[in-house]
Amino acid sequence: MADVLPVAIVGGGISGLGAAHALHKAGVPFELFEAAQRLGGVIQTDIHEGFVLEGGPDAILAQKPEGLALARELDLMPRLVGTNMEQRTLYILTAGRLKAMPEGMALAIPTKMWPFVKSNVFSWPGKLRMGLDAVIPPRRGLGDESIASFMRRRLGDEALRLLGEPLLAGIHAGDPEQLSISATFPRFVEMERQHGSLLRAMLAAKRAAPPAAAAGGGNGRGPMSPFFSFQGGLGEMVDALVARLPAAALRTGMTLEQVERGEAGYTLSFAGGARVQARAIILSIPAPRLSPLLAPHSPELVQLLDTIPFLSSATVLLGYEREQVAHPLDGYGLVTVGGERTTTMALSFLSTKRPGSAPEGKVLLRGFVGGARDPDVLRMADHSLVAAVIADMKPHLGLSGEPLFSRVYRWPQTTPQMTVGHFDRVAQIDRLAGELPGLFLTGAGLRATGIPDCYGDGVKTAEAARAFVA
Ligand SMILES: Cc1cc2nc3c(=O)[nH]c(=O)nc-3n(C[C@H](O)[C@H](O)[C@H](O)COP(=O)(O)OP(=O)(O)OC[C@H]3O[C@@H](n4cnc5c(N)ncnc54)[C@H](O)[C@@H]3O)c2cc1C
Numbered sequence: 109m110a111d112v113l114p115v116a117i118v119g120g121g122i123s124g125l126g127a128a129h130a131l132h133k134a135g136v137p138f139e140l141f142e143a144a145q146r147l148g149g150v151i152q153t154d155i156h157e158g159f160v161l162e163g164g165p166d167a168i169l170a171q172k173p174e175g176l177a178l179a180r181e182l183d184l185m186p187r188l189v190g191t192n193m194e195q196r197t198l199y200i201l202t203a204g205r206l207k208a209m210p211e212g213m214a215l216a217i218p219t220k221m222w223p224f225v226k227s228n229v230f231s232w233p234g235k236l237r238m239g240l241d242a243v244i245p246p247r248r249g250l251g252d253e254s255i256a257s258f259m260r261r262r263l264g265d266e267a268l269r270l271l272g273e274p275l276l277a278g279i280h281a282g283d284p285e286q287l288s289i290s291a292t293f294p295r296f297v298e299m300e301r302q303h304g305s306l307l308r309a310m311l312a313a314k315r316a317a318p319p320a321a322a323a324g325g326g327n328g329r330g331p332m333s334p335f336f337s338f339q340g341g342l343g344e345m346v347d348a349l350v351a352r353l354p355a356a357a358l359r360t361g362m363t364l365e366q367v368e369r370g371e372a373g374y375t376l377s378f379a380g381g382a383r384v385q386a387r388a389i390i391l392s393i394p395a396p397r398l399s400p401l402l403a404p405h406s407p408e409l410v411q412l413l414d415t416i417p418f419l420s421s422a423t424v425l426l427g428y429e430r431e432q433v434a435h436p437l438d439g440y441g442l443v444t445v446g447g448e449r450t451t452t453m454a455l456s457f458l459s460t461k462r463p464g465s466a467p468e469g470k471v472l473l474r475g476f477v478g479g480a481r482d483p484d485v486l487r488m489a490d491h492s493l494v495a496a497v498i499a500d501m502k503p504h505l506g507l508s509g510e511p512l513f514s515r516v517y518r519w520p521q522t523t524p525q526m527t528v529g530h531f532d533r534v535a536q537i538d539r540l541a542g543e544l545p546g547l548f549l550t551g552a553g554l555r556a557t558g559i560p561d562c563y564g565d566g567v568k569t570a571e572a573a574r575a576f577v578a
Pocket residue numbers: 118119120121122123124141142143144148149150151163164165166167168169362363364365392393394397421423519522523550551552557558559560562
C-alpha cells in the first residue's frame with residue numbers, strides 16, 4: 109500500500125468534485141475515487157449531431173449563489189446560456205387534454221390575477237379555494253409537514269392535484285404525501301411564517317421590488333433568466349472543474365467496497381483489490397451505496413441513512429425535424445397529472461427552453477419517467493421507454509414519423525427524497541458521523557440536493573476535513 113493520503117474523496121459527482129476543488133485550492137493533498145469511468149455523477153452531457161443532450165440535470169437555479177460563483181471562478185461566464193425568457197409557457201396534461209398554465213404562476217402560486225381567473229386549468233371552486241389562502245390563518249410552531257399537507261391547508265385539494273403533485277413533488281420525482289415542505293420548498297414555509305399567506309407574500313414581494321434579475325446571457329446580451337446552463341451543456345462545467353484539479357489525483361473506475369478503521373485513519377478497499385489509506389475520508393456517494401460500507405462502524409448511523417429513500421428515474425431524449433411536431437412548442441414543456449395513465453411524468457421542450465440545444469430546424473424533447481409514480485420504471489427496456497414516451501405525447505404534440513434519434517439515460521436510486529422530518533434525521537446523522545473521527549459525509553440527499561447546494565456542501569465538507577487533517 110502506498111503512503112497515507114491526508115484526504116480521500118469517494119464519489120466524483122458535483123459534491124465530490126466540490127470537495128476536491130476546495131481541498132486543491134487550500135493546498136491539501138487528496139485523491140478522488142469514482143466508480144464510473146467518467147466524472148460528474150448524474151451530470152452527463154453528450155453532443156450528438158449538433159444536439160446538446162442532457163441525460164441528467166439540464167439547468168442550474170441562478171438564485172442560489174454557488175452555481176454562478178462557480179461559473180465565474182471557472183471563467184465560464186462567456187459560455188453561459190439562460191433559459192428562454194420569451195416562451196415560458198408550461199403545459200399540463202389533465203383530463204386527457206393539454207392546457208396552458210396561466211401566465212404568472214410562480215410554481216404553485218398565481219402572481220397575475222387575470223390570467224389565473226381566465227385559466228381553464230382550474231375549476232371555479234378550485235380557484236376560489238386557492239384564493240382563500242389570503243385569509244386562512246397560518247399554521248404556527250407545529251414542526252415539519254408534507255408538501256401535500258401544506259398545499260391542502262393553504263390552497264386546497266385541486267391545487268395539490270394540479271400543482272403540488274406534478275410540479276412541486278415532480279421536481280423531486282417524489283410523492284407529495286411524503287416529501288417535507290421545509291426541506292424541499294423552505295421559501296413557502298417562510299412566506300407563510302412572514303406574511304400569513306402565500307398570495308399576500310407574493311403581492312408584498314411584487315410591491316417591494318421588480319422581479320429579481322438572475323442569470324443573463326453571460327456576455328451581457330440576451331434576456332435575464334432564473335436558470336442557466338452553458339453552450340455545450342452542464343458537462344462544460346464538470347470539464348472545466350476537472351481541468352482545475354490535478355489529473356493524477358482523479359481515479360476513475362474505482363468502486364469502493366469496504367471501509368476499515370485503524371489507528372492511522374481509514375483503509376479503503378476497492379473492487380479489483382486496490383487498497384488506499386487515508387487520515388480523513390469524504391464519502392459523497394448516495395445513501396443506498398453508503399450504508400453497507402458503514403454498517404460495520406455504526407449500525408445506528410446506517411439505520412438512519414436507510415430512512416432516506418432514493419428513487420429511480422430515466423430521461424428519454426428524442427430528436428425530431430421541426431415539421432414532424434405539430435405543436436408550437438412555445439414553452440418549457442409539460443407536466444402530466446397523476447392518474448392520467450401516462451408513463452411520462454414531464455416532458456421538456458428542450459430546444460425551446462434552452463436555446464442552442466438543437467440545430468436550426470430541429471426539435472429536442474426530453475421525457476422524464478419513473479420516480480414515486482412508477483418506482484419500477486427501470487425494468488422497462490430502452491426501446492419500451494422510448495415507445496411509451498412517444499405514445500404518450502403523440503396525440504398531444506402531433507408527432508409524426510420516427511424520431512431522428514432517441515437516447516435513454518437511466519438513473520437507478522439516484523434521486524433522494526427529503527421526507528417529513530428530514531433535517532432532524534440529518535442532524536442525527538451528522539452527530540453519529542461525528543463519532544467516527546476523520547469520516548465526513550456529503551452528497552445529495554443529506555444536507556443538499558441540486559447542483560448549487562451539492563457543490564456548496566462538498567466545499568463545506570472539505571473545509572471540515574481540512575481542519576481535521578491540519
Ligand atoms: C434526472 C435528473 C435531473 C436533475 N435535474 C436537475 C437540474 O435541472 N438542476 C439541478 O440543480 N439539479 C438537478 N438534479 C439533481 C442534481 O443533479 C443532483 O442533486 C446532484 O448532481 C448530485 O450530485 P452528487 O455528487 O451528490 O451525486 P451523484 O451525481 O449521484 O454522484 C455520486 C457519485 O458517486 C459514485 N459512486 C457511487 N457509489 C460508489 C462507490 N461505491 N465507489 C466509488 N464511487 C461511487 C457514482 O458513480 C457517482 O458518480 C437532477 C438529478 C437527476 C437524477
